[in-house]
Amino acid sequence: MxxxxxxxxxxxxxxxxxxxxxxxxxxxxxxxxxxxxxxQLIKDFWKRCDVITPEEADKEYNRKVAEDPENNRG
Incomplete structure (x- = not known):
């Protein structure tokens, strides 16, 4: 390599x-x-990764905060 x-x-x-x-x-x-x-470890890792947009990340963050606002606010 x-x-x-x-x-x-x-x-x-x-x-x-x-x-x-x-x-x-x-x-x-x-x-x-x-x-x-x-x-091989790198190949296995990247196969299982998802690429998401900033908008999708914001939605996921807001959903997690809404589940438990006391513990999930950054």
Whole structure:
């Protein structure tokens, strides 16, 4: 799998920026980004997700608040 941030590829294309991030002690963050990805888990997760509009989200929020106004107001 391709790495989200590939410093070697950037360097090969004339953008040697690794030292800039190293000086700011950010390389650990990029290690996390470039760490293991559980492809099957991600596929299973997104299959079960619903994409909704802001209007649908507002309706759901209002319905939940109406069910129990004491406990459900953000």
């Amino acid at each position: 391709e790495q989200p941030v590939d410093f070697e590829s950037l360097r090969a294309n004339g953008f040697d920026v690794k030292k800039l991030f190293q000086d700011q002690v950010w390389l650990g963050y990029f290690d996390i980004l470039n760490g293991p990805v559980y492809t």
